[in-house]
Amino acid sequence: MNILLILPILIPLLTAISSLLAWRNRSLQRVFSTTGACALFGVSLALFAVVWQDGVQASQMGNWPAPFGITMVADLFSALMVVLTGLTGLGVVVYSLAAIDPERESFGFHALMHFLLMGVCGAFLTGDIFNLYVWFEVLLISSFVLLQLGGEKAQLEGAIKYVTINLVSSALFLTAIAILYGMVGTLNMADLAVQLKSADRQEMLTTVSVLFLLAFGIKAAIFPLFFWLPASYHTPPAPVSAIFAGLLTKVGVYALVRVFTLMFVQQSEQLSRLILVAAGLTMTTGILGALVQNDFRRVLSFNLVSHIGYMIMGLGLFTPLALAGTVFYTIHDVLVKTCLFLVGGIIYRLRGTYKLSKLGGLYQARPVVAVVFLVPALSLAGVPPLSGFWGKFILIKAGLDRQAYLMVAVALVVGLLTLYSMAIVWSEAFWKRAPDDRQAEAPLLPTAQLHSRLLYFIPVGVLACLMVLIGALPEPFYDIAGRAAEQLMNPTDYVRTVLGRLP
Amino acid sequence: MSSLILSAATRYLLPLLLLLSVYLLLRGHNLPGGGFVGGLVGAAAFALHCIAHGVETSKRVLRVQPRTLIAVGLLTAALSGSLSLFAGRPFMTGIWNSDGLTILGKIGTPAVFDMGVYLVVLGVVLTIIYSLSEE
Numbered sequence: 001m002n003i004l005l006i007l008p009i010l011i012p013l014l015t016a017i018s019s020l021l022a023w024r025n026r027s028l029q030r031v032f033s034t035t036g037a038c039a040l041f042g043v044s045l046a047l048f049a050v051v052w053q054d055g056v057q058a059s060q061m062g063n064w065p066a067p068f069g070i071t072m073v074a075d076l077f078s079a080l081m082v083v084l085t086g087l088t089g090l091g092v093v094v095y096s097l098a099a100i101d102p103e104r105e106s107f108g109f110h111a112l113m114h115f116l117l118m119g120v121c122g123a124f125l126t127g128d129i130f131n132l133y134v135w136f137e138v139l140l141i142s143s144f145v146l147l148q149l150g151g152e153k154a155q156l157e158g159a160i161k162y163v164t165i166n167l168v169s170s171a172l173f174l175t176a177i178a179i180l181y182g183m184v185g186t187l188n189m190a191d192l193a194v195q196l197k198s199a200d201r202q203e204m205l206t207t208v209s210v211l212f213l214l215a216f217g218i219k220a221a222i223f224p225l226f227f228w229l230p231a232s233y234h235t236p237p238a239p240v241s242a243i244f245a246g247l248l249t250k251v252g253v254y255a256l257v258r259v260f261t262l263m264f265v266q267q268s269e270q271l272s273r274l275i276l277v278a279a280g281l282t283m284t285t286g287i288l289g290a291l292v293q294n295d296f297r298r299v300l301s302f303n304l305v306s307h308i309g310y311m312i313m314g315l316g317l318f319t320p321l322a323l324a325g326t327v328f329y330t331i332h333d334v335l336v337k338t339c340l341f342l343v344g345g346i347i348y349r350l351r352g353t354y355k356l357s358k359l360g361g362l363y364q365a366r367p368v369v370a371v372v373f374l375v376p377a378l379s380l381a382g383v384p385p386l387s388g389f390w391g392k393f394i395l396i397k398a399g400l401d402r403q404a405y406l407m408v409a410v411a412l413v414v415g416l417l418t419l420y421s422m423a424i425v426w427s428e429a430f431w432k433r434a435p436d437d438r439q440a441e442a443p444l445l446p447t448a449q450l451h452s453r454l455l456y457f458i459p460v461g462v463l464a465c466l467m468v469l470i471g472a473l474p475e476p477f478y479d480i481a482g483r484a485a486e487q488l489m490n491p492t493d494y495v496r497t498v499l500g501r502l503p
Numbered sequence: 504m505s506s507l508i509l510s511a512a513t514r515y516l517l518p519l520l521l522l523l524s525v526y527l528l529l530r531g532h533n534l535p536g537g538g539f540v541g542g543l544v545g546a547a548a549f550a551l552h553c554i555a556h557g558v559e560t561s562k563r564v565l566r567v568q569p570r571t572l573i574a575v576g577l578l579t580a581a582l583s584g585s586l587s588l589f590a591g592r593p594f595m596t597g598i599w600n601s602d603g604l605t606i607l608g609k610i611g612t613p614a615v616f617d618m619g620v621y622l623v624v625l626g627v628v629l630t631i632i633y634s635l636s637e638e
Binding site: 002003006010013014016017020021023059060061062063072 | 573596
């Protein structure tokens with residue numbers, strides 16, 4: 001079934017092309033965009049089902065045998081990430097039908113969104129380290145344009161920081177690839193996994209692995225390389241922030257996990273202390289940043305940074321349980337962050353501001369919004385029985401097993417502080433009286449029709465329901481995460497499927 | 504700023520440069536050249552026309568929006584890769600017409616892919632040049 005490996009890339013590409021061809025016809029673009037997102041989600045589910053049943057899948061592009069050609073490969077972790085891409089892509093596209101303004105739409109919002117999805121899917125599915133770089137560029141260039149689309153002053157300011165730091169990261173990534181290729185002469189990740197075990201200059205490999213850690217660390221926004229994220233993610237409109245927050249940092253996390261479980265296995269043991277320290281500091285600095293912010297989306301951006309720490313923590317602990325925790329936490333985090341940023345968009349639509357000091361009285365006026373905020377917010381903080389609780393539970397259990405007590409303590413305290421940070425947002429935006437009485441009495445969503453309200457609330461509602469579902473029935477999701485982690489810890493199947501033999 | 508010499512020369516240079524760009528595109532199959540270079544030369548031809556006669560005239564000569572060229576180019580490239588999927592082979596596997604055509608000779612999907620690249624490069628460069636010279 002190798003066609004399933006290429007469809008998650010082809011479908012967004014064809015959707016983007018159709019949107020480009022229908023440049024002047026906005027309603028046609030919306031139809032294409034929604035259809036494409038639905039198709040992508042369907043295909044991603046099919047791919048996941050196949051990988052779940054038959055194990056790792058691979059397809060050699062252009063029929064060139066590995067390691068000479070580019071291989072597309074999906075193990076459970078990749079397939080899971082593609083499903084999450086399809087899900088958030090669909091949610092955000094539906095939401096954007098109501099939330100994005102006509103100007104941005106007529107300047108190619110839908111085409112760019114699907115180019116972005118293509119880049120993300122490609123990064124998850126490729127089995128070639130240089131090809132991974134290419135997909136990173138595809139998604140980065142789309143994200144550059146999406147970030148500044150609309151050309152507001154704040155957007156341009158955010159975009160400059162975002163573009164600059166990402167170019168630095170790309171340069172580091174490319175350097176690391178070049179050194180690696182100079183050392184072993186292959187770019188296929190499965191082949192690299194085999195070759196690096198017997199490479200004779202191990203100290204050089206440590207250098208290369210640190211370069212990869214830096215490059216992907218910038219993309220994933222871990223300490224101390226995260227400053228670009230809170231400086232830029234709050235500037236574009238809500239659907240764009242949501243897809244960035246939900247997916248783009250996770251591509252960095254995915255790349256870190258892939259590289260350190262497949263290629264640099266020995267190095268990841270040497271570096272585990274460094275990774276753990278980075279994880280702990282990412283959590284703490286992120287959450288401390290969130291506590292002092294007064295802008296709804298900046299609070300979320302800092303929380304986003306903080307919770308990247310949990311995923312990195314699982315990688316640092318490097319046990320099967322810890323990696324299962326990372327996978328589980330990634331599922332949870334993609335849903336929660338996308339949902340929270342989308343709720344932020346609804347609040348902005350209602351009140352015209354993101355400033356917490358100017359918001360208020362939303363619980364009284366709009367209880368539905370309050371509920372769809374409360375579910376992801378509590379889930380983010382790790383309150384049972386929501387998805388975040390189980391994610392944190394697995395990671396902390398893994399930490400205790402490895403006797404990393406300091407790390408566990410940090411994770412627990414940060415969880416508590418997250419609850420505090422969400423409580424601040426809750427009491428400021430929802431509970432306190434609206435600072436301006438006229439605002440409280442003004443008709444809410446004045447111009448919105450029923451169908452536009454549905455477009456706002458269905459994606460958010462579905463995401464919130466999924467969090468409750470994962471919280472209530474964690475067993476199947478834990479199974480998936482556990483099996484994905486098993487494949488990551490023991491990549492024999494991956495190597496055999498890609499290379500067609502086991503050296 | 505219109506120069507008689509430039510505009511008269513462009514009238515002859517435009518078709519010549521376009522012919523050269525197509526030649527480079529086809530030559531690139533086995534020799535230096537290819538869709539990227541061909542597309543750049545093609546774009547240079549229209550850029551020259553744009554300098555000589557202004558943006559509006561140049562756009563009229565091109566007839567289609569550069570944006571459409573990008574879309575069509577991407578579509579061509581994507582379809583040339585997908586063709587092998589229908590033959591039950593992996594994506595991007597080359598499919599060849601082994602008998603050959605009268606003028607082009609042996610031709611296959613890689614050449615079609617290159618034509619897609621040509622159109623994308625032409626479209627992207629012209630989008631940049633036209634929007635810069637409009638400002």
